[in-house]
Amino acid sequence: MRQTVSASPHITSNNSTRKIMIDVLIALVPCVVCAVVFYGYHVIINLVTCLIFCFVTELLYSLIKSKNLSKEGVKSSSVTDLSFAVTAVILALNLPSVMTVSAWNVTAYNAKGAVAFSFDTVVLCALGSIVAIALVKMLFGGIGKNFANPACTGRIFLFIAFGGAGAFATVSSLFESAATTGATWLGTRDAVTGDMLLDMFLGNTGTAAVGETCVIAILCGYVYLSARKVIDWRYPLMTVGSVMLFSMLFDVVPSGHKGLAFFYDMLAHVLSGGVMFGAVFMATDYSTSPNTFWGNVVFAVGVGLITALIRAFGSFPEGFSFALLIMNLTVPLIDKYIIPKPFGYVKPEKKKKDKKPKKEKIGQTAAKEAGNE
Amino acid sequence: MKKFTFKKGIRVPHNKTTSGSPLVECPAPATVYIPLAQHIGKPAVCCVSVGDKVKAGAVIGRADGFVSANVFSSVSGTVKSVERRKTPNGACAHVAIENDGKYECESLPKLEKFDKESLLERIAAAGIVGMGGAGFPASVKYAPKKPVDTFILNAAECEPYITCDHRLLLEQTESVLEGASYLATTLGLDSFKIGIEDNKLDAVERINAAIAEKGVRAEIVLLKSRYPQGAEKQLIYAVTRRKVPRGGLPADVGVAVGNVHTAYAVFDAAVNGTPLYRRAMTVAGAVARPSNIWVRTGSKLSDCLEFCGGASADCVKTLAGGPMMGTALDHTDYSVTKTTGALLLLDRKHVETSQPHACINCGKCARVCPMNLMPMYIDAYTLAENYGEAKRYGALDCIECGCCAFTCPAKRTLVQSVKVAKRKIKELGL
Numbered sequence: 001m002r003q004t005v006s007a008s009p010h011i012t013s014n015n016s017t018r019k020i021m022i023d024v025l026i027a028l029v030p031c032v033v034c035a036v037v038f039y040g041y042h043v044i045i046n047l048v049t050c051l052i053f054c055f056v057t058e059l060l061y062s063l064i065k066s067k068n069l070s071k072e073g074v075k076s077s078s079v080t081d082l083s084f085a086v087t088a089v090i091l092a093l094n095l096p097s098v099m100t101v102s103a104w105n106v107t108a109y110n111a112k113g114a115v116a117f118s119f120d121t122v123v124l125c126a127l128g129s130i131v132a133i134a135l136v137k138m139l140f141g142g143i144g145k146n147f148a149n150p151a152c153t154g155r156i157f158l159f160i161a162f163g164g165a166g167a168f169a170t171v172s173s174l175f176e177s178a179a180t181t182g183a184t185w186l187g188t189r190d191a192v193t194g195d196m197l198l199d200m201f202l203g204n205t206g207t208a209a210v211g212e213t214c215v216i217a218i219l220c221g222y223v224y225l226s227a228r229k230v231i232d233w234r235y236p237l238m239t240v241g242s243v244m245l246f247s248m249l250f251d252v253v254p255s256g257h258k259g260l261a262f263f264y265d266m267l268a269h270v271l272s273g274g275v276m277f278g279a280v281f282m283a284t285d286y287s288t289s290p291n292t293f294w295g296n297v298v299f300a301v302g303v304g305l306i307t308a309l310i311r312a313f314g315s316f317p318e319g320f321s322f323a324l325l326i327m328n329l330t331v332p333l334i335d336k337y338i339i340p341k342p343f344g345y346v347k348p349e350k351k352k353k354d355k356k357p358k359k360e361k362i363g364q365t366a367a368k369e370a371g372n373e
Numbered sequence: 374m375k376k377f378t379f380k381k382g383i384r385v386p387h388n389k390t391t392s393g394s395p396l397v398e399c400p401a402p403a404t405v406y407i408p409l410a411q412h413i414g415k416p417a418v419c420c421v422s423v424g425d426k427v428k429a430g431a432v433i434g435r436a437d438g439f440v441s442a443n444v445f446s447s448v449s450g451t452v453k454s455v456e457r458r459k460t461p462n463g464a465c466a467h468v469a470i471e472n473d474g475k476y477e478c479e480s481l482p483k484l485e486k487f488d489k490e491s492l493l494e495r496i497a498a499a500g501i502v503g504m505g506g507a508g509f510p511a512s513v514k515y516a517p518k519k520p521v522d523t524f525i526l527n528a529a530e531c532e533p534y535i536t537c538d539h540r541l542l543l544e545q546t547e548s549v550l551e552g553a554s555y556l557a558t559t560l561g562l563d564s565f566k567i568g569i570e571d572n573k574l575d576a577v578e579r580i581n582a583a584i585a586e587k588g589v590r591a592e593i594v595l596l597k598s599r600y601p602q603g604a605e606k607q608l609i610y611a612v613t614r615r616k617v618p619r620g621g622l623p624a625d626v627g628v629a630v631g632n633v634h635t636a637y638a639v640f641d642a643a644v645n646g647t648p649l650y651r652r653a654m655t656v657a658g659a660v661a662r663p664s665n666i667w668v669r670t671g672s673k674l675s676d677c678l679e680f681c682g683g684a685s686a687d688c689v690k691t692l693a694g695g696p697m698m699g700t701a702l703d704h705t706d707y708s709v710t711k712t713t714g715a716l717l718l719l720d721r722k723h724v725e726t727s728q729p730h731a732c733i734n735c736g737k738c739a740r741v742c743p744m745n746l747m748p749m750y751i752d753a754y755t756l757a758e759n760y761g762e763a764k765r766y767g768a769l770d771c772i773e774c775g776c777c778a779f780t781c782p783a784k785r786t787l788v789q790s791v792k793v794a795k796r797k798i799k800e801l802g803l
Contacts, residue, residue, distance in 0.1 A: 007789035009775030144733040291736035
């Protein structure tokens with residue numbers, strides 16, 4: 001009998017990349033259901049479009065790269081790990097239900113004058129998927145090697161490229177007709193009331209992206225992912241907390257609100273826009289977030305800071321996805337300098353006379369910061 | 374009882390199916406091949422010549438230098454040859470002895486005094502090494518250069534499948550405790566601690582009874598069943614909350630650790646005068662009769678396997694040692710040594726044979742690493758042949774416990790990379 005020889009360990013857990021991706025997809029189900037409830041069948045069309053185009057792009061890319069067009073080539077390609085589906089679902093949930101480009105406007109209207117089917121939306125979803133998978137993920141080496149969150153980048157691409165053409169202008173919830181991006185709290189900055197907060201929490205309000213609607217659904221996903229240990233439960237809390245803190249500093253304090261209004265404003269900052277959805281599903285993306293606890297603290301602080309800056313002083317009402325994209329780029333740097341202290345680490349005794357080069361000092365303080373984890 | 378543990382680590386399936394089967398004597402084959410290198414350090418020097426008659430317990434290899442250990446004949450018979458044979462990690466000289474089947478014994482003289490010096494002398498004379506797997510000569514280990522205030526008997530046995538220490542504790546409770554107190558004596562201590570995982574509560578009961586009955590000055594520290602609880606640094610942290618410094622020895626924090634089987638061997642050598650030529654071993658996995666056996670060193674692994682009914686047809690991996698840190702063998706034609714604690718046969722269902730996928734950067738390896746390293750970067754930099762950077766991420770601190778590779782969803786061979794990195798760092802002198 002031939003025996004296999006390999007390095008230890010010889011047993012592994014029954015965990016796999018595909019199982020992790022399936023867990024994320026399960027966690028996304030409540031958000032998808034809520035999006036469909038609030039925005040109707042358009043969400044399903046977008047979702048299917050994104051899924052198809054993400055799948056085809058990734059499959060084609062890997063087939064062309066491996067030059068193996070047989071059945072085995074398909075089986076060994078990276079589509080089998082289902083990460084394309086996670087990207088597709090997150091991307092679809094990050095877009096408005098209907099995106100019409102005023103220049104083309106291939107849209108069918110129903111008798112009531114509402115949009116029945118928008119071909120523009122399908123084209124934009126397809127474009128976003130191709131950018132997300134081909135440009136951001138596969139060109140940089142596939143899963144685990146992408147420098148930025150594919151779904152986030154796909155959304156930002158569409159937002160910047162077609163935002164001017166009116167694609168991100170209309171968001172009509174089934175319950176609150178004619179709500180627009182401008183009509184979200186971040187655009188109007190109306191005085192916050194308790195009822196408004198409750199509406200934001202339940203999803204009964206206009207949002208720029210369909211997945212951000214219902215906070216309850218997002219929390220369900222968060223609890224599931226934390227319980228399955230797919231994500232560390234602390235990280236989304238850190239991100240949300242940091243957004244809260246910095247929007248308080250830059251926005252709420254200057255606004256001069258006192259007492260309950262002060263508190264309501266802070267909550268409104270967290271509940272509106274993509275903060276909750278992004279903190280749970282996008283900022284925890286494996287390849288684009290740091291691998292250490294203290295690295296994630298730095299990451300969360302950065303995301304919160306930039307989000308608050310864009311919201312307070314920027315030209316866009318919402319800045320979470322931009323903040324995320326910018327912080328994604330710092331991740332390699334964070335992981336280079338914030339290394340946990342190995343077990344039994346002894347601080348080297350400081351020599352008094354010879355000066356240490358500056359580079360080493362940075363490494364040391366970083367190691368010190370990472371000490372508790 | 375409060376349970377202690379170290380930080381991080383993983384939960385592994387125990388699969389300790391043989392914990393109920395008592396130790397049985399495995400008959401020695403017609404010819405035993407006894408390796409002269411059964412320990413860390415210099416191989417012993419052969420001191421018999423072809424044609425010599427030897428008894429079981431006769432010295433056939435003398436310790437060569439300070440870090441070395443005596444090697445004894447495990448059977449009585451005639452020396453047939455001294456030849457170089459393969460071992461799982463290389464090759465060394467083996468003494469082949471034809472077994473006459475009489476098992477005549479030769480023992481060391483009765484020990485008069487049980488004080489520090491005479492015990493240490495006996496440990497050296499009986500060729501005792503650390504029997505948990507490393508095989509470091511005990512005479513060196515128990516004469517540390519720094520003062521030690523705690524001796525821990527390592528009864529964690531955290532590797533899946535292996536049960537030989539557990540059986541020893543159940544069957545030879547008093548002998549093991551006595552051996553451990555001798556080890557404590559060599560360190561100048563009058564009491565010791567026993568670190569044991571909570572999946573061996575029957576052994577805990579036995580030990581408590583023996584402590585009460587014999588008045589042994591020992592204290593049980595119950596540990597959570599978590600891998601790698603029995604790794605030296607982790608055990609010391611779990612029991613004493615002391616951290617062995619990077620690149621340091623347990624003696625640096627005033628601790629010494631001894632394995633259950635080592636303690637038993639010390640008892641056997643001190644009280645019965647029997648040198649170390651046989652050991653308890655677990656044969657488990659895909660075999661007809663998984664069991665715990667007493668086996669004489671120099672027997673072939675295939676003899677043990679035959680005694681246990683042979684391997685099943687679908688066995689794909691043969692391991693010397695446990696599934697987390699054991700060595701995969703290409704065949705079973707190797708000799709049993711003082712440190713062979715288990716022979717494990719795994720079928721396709723129980724072993725990982727799939728190819729590694731791309732790292733998804735999930736960070737699970739860093740989250741479970743008991744040494745607090747970042748295995749994903751060590752792996753990546755080793756594959757990129759940037760060993761300096763691999764060292765910066767802690768390649769040299771790795772204890773190769775395998776938690777990272779166990780937990781990796783992409784099934785990456787992280788430990789293999791670390792092993793390569795360690796060797797290359799040494800080679801290149803980084």
